[in-house]
Amino acid sequence: MSATRVPPPLSPRARWTVRSIGAAAAVGMALTVWLGLWVTPPDQVQGNLVRLVYIHPGVAWVALYLAFGLAAVASLLYLWPRTRSLFWDRLAAAAVEVGVVFNVCTLVSGSIWGRPTWGVYWAWDARLTLTAILLVLFLGYIALRRLPADPEKRAKRSAFVCLFAAVDIPIDHFSVLWWRTLHQGATVLNPDLSPTIHGSMAWTLLISFLSLTLVFVWMLLVRYRIGVLEDWLGSGELDVALRQRQAEGSSAGTADGATGTDALGTGPREPVPSLVPTPSSPDPAGVVAAGHPAVPERAR
Amino acid sequence: MWRDTLLVAGKDLRIEARSRVALSQVVPFGVVALVLFAFALGPDRTRMAAGAPGLFWLAVLFCAVLAVQRSVAVESVDGARDGLRLSGLDPAGLFLGKASAIAAQLIVLEVVLGVGVVLLYGARITTPWLIVASCLLGTLGLAATGTLYGALSAGLRVRETLLPFLLLPIAAPVLLAGTRIWQAGMAGGTAADGSQWLRLLVVFDAVYLALGVVVYGPIQESA
Numbered sequence: 001m002s003a004t005r006v007p008p009p010l011s012p013r014a015r016w017t018v019r020s021i022g023a024a025a026a027v028g029m030a031l032t033v034w035l036g037l038w039v040t041p042p043d044q045v046q047g048n049l050v051r052l053v054y055i056h057p058g059v060a061w062v063a064l065y066l067a068f069g070l071a072a073v074a075s076l077l078y079l080w081p082r083t084r085s086l087f088w089d090r091l092a093a094a095a096v097e098v099g100v101v102f103n104v105c106t107l108v109s110g111s112i113w114g115r116p117t118w119g120v121y122w123a124w125d126a127r128l129t130l131t132a133i134l135l136v137l138f139l140g141y142i143a144l145r146r147l148p149a150d151p152e153k154r155a156k157r158s159a160f161v162c163l164f165a166a167v168d169i170p171i172d173h174f175s176v177l178w179w180r181t182l183h184q185g186a187t188v189l190n191p192d193l194s195p196t197i198h199g200s201m202a203w204t205l206l207i208s209f210l211s212l213t214l215v216f217v218w219m220l221l222v223r224y225r226i227g228v229l230e231d232w233l234g235s236g237e238l239d240v241a242l243r244q245r246q247a248e249g250s251s252a253g254t255a256d257g258a259t260g261t262d263a264l265g266t267g268p269r270e271p272v273p274s275l276v277p278t279p280s281s282p283d284p285a286g287v288v289a290a291g292h293p294a295v296p297e298r299a300r
Numbered sequence: 301m302w303r304d305t306l307l308v309a310g311k312d313l314r315i316e317a318r319s320r321v322a323l324s325q326v327v328p329f330g331v332v333a334l335v336l337f338a339f340a341l342g343p344d345r346t347r348m349a350a351g352a353p354g355l356f357w358l359a360v361l362f363c364a365v366l367a368v369q370r371s372v373a374v375e376s377v378d379g380a381r382d383g384l385r386l387s388g389l390d391p392a393g394l395f396l397g398k399a400s401a402i403a404a405q406l407i408v409l410e411v412v413l414g415v416g417v418v419l420l421y422g423a424r425i426t427t428p429w430l431i432v433a434s435c436l437l438g439t440l441g442l443a444a445t446g447t448l449y450g451a452l453s454a455g456l457r458v459r460e461t462l463l464p465f466l467l468l469p470i471a472a473p474v475l476l477a478g479t480r481i482w483q484a485g486m487a488g489g490t491a492a493d494g495s496q497w498l499r500l501l502v503v504f505d506a507v508y509l510a511l512g513v514v515v516y517g518p519i520q521e522s523a
Contacts (some may be wrong), residue, residue: 043478043501068466079515093472129472129476133469133473136469137469137470140462140466140469141464143462143465143466144452144462144466147458147462149456153522156518156519156521157452157522157523158520160448160452160515160519160522161466163511163515164445164448164449164470164508164511167507167508167511171473188357246335255517300504
């Protein structure tokens, strides 16, 4: 087992960076919760419900634009022959997985907000429908990735699916402008790029966006690292198994001529005594048949 | 490219004309789906007429999945896919040819299903050009996305289950826009309501046809 490969450990600097981002994200989220629940005032129209504004748009920003946008760019860079590297493939995969989590959070937080303001958890509105379609499209991407395939082929195929799905992102963004939807227009990323929110609420909203972005970056880095380890495990396991078999074959062949490799040459033959059941032991393989000697043909 | 398009489309359509799979299985499946939808809705004709646009497009969507599966399956035996790659045909022509063949089959199907919803559901069409335009544009979009995903899923052992999962959500805008245009083109609708959805279909078709022309070659290599 000395041949077991160990994936290269993260450098202390990389580990420190990931931990710092994680800590900054945790502090940012705590700050958002404090500002959102205690410091900012309730809204004139929506009352305390407006506090969802510090979660829902931020989560949607991460899912729809940051995560899926990054996945699309990474897929494009993978497909571009000059920048083709499995780094982009793993980055896209990590971004999609984290994006799907944030997309589900977007739909759930939107539904919780929708019930008291619109009267329904779900409305068949263009923006909501397109966001749900986006979720299903990227679930398809994850399903495709799970299929066992050659890493290069899988990467290429996944990159195409990601790009096709990403066509939905701009349609989703502009849906509130193109169709008269129940969902309100963009508060921050509107065509004039002038946020229609002021005072402490604007600051809290900004901090929520930054903290959720940090949460995304932290999750992305951790997921990317897991992806690398998974690839090591996938390719390493076979190498370890092969080397183990080769080592067993050669040591058995040199130690005892009677226990060399079998006819197919795929591995060492079972040692003779193990095929002879002891009188007290049961006979699971059915080697002892009625009227026949206990020792099989090959061992005699 | 256009010559190759005609060649490939002609090949696929000839295979269909000889095997009659589309005619004897896909079209009847569409009609069965219409009848089953009617069972699910009950005998109320006003409700059936109101639901006709959506049910028509849903039936088309399901049949499109079958047509795409069939289009992929004809290439999956006897090394036909490798043969096509070796033939030196332009990948863009190959994509357009396969998409045209699927589109031609879907158009035939839509005529049958269109007559079906008028007869079975009592749908009254008031603006025929809107209905025809939606069918042509919707079919083009379905054929383009279907051909792309068909090529992506070719060679996968789980093709039959994966293809609908990937294709149906991506084709959802066609269902949405097609249904709205049909509602605009039927009794009670106004033609102006359909125009913005027609624009969506035009954009959808343009995006996926352009994507297909550009990326079909690399997709074939990855399959």
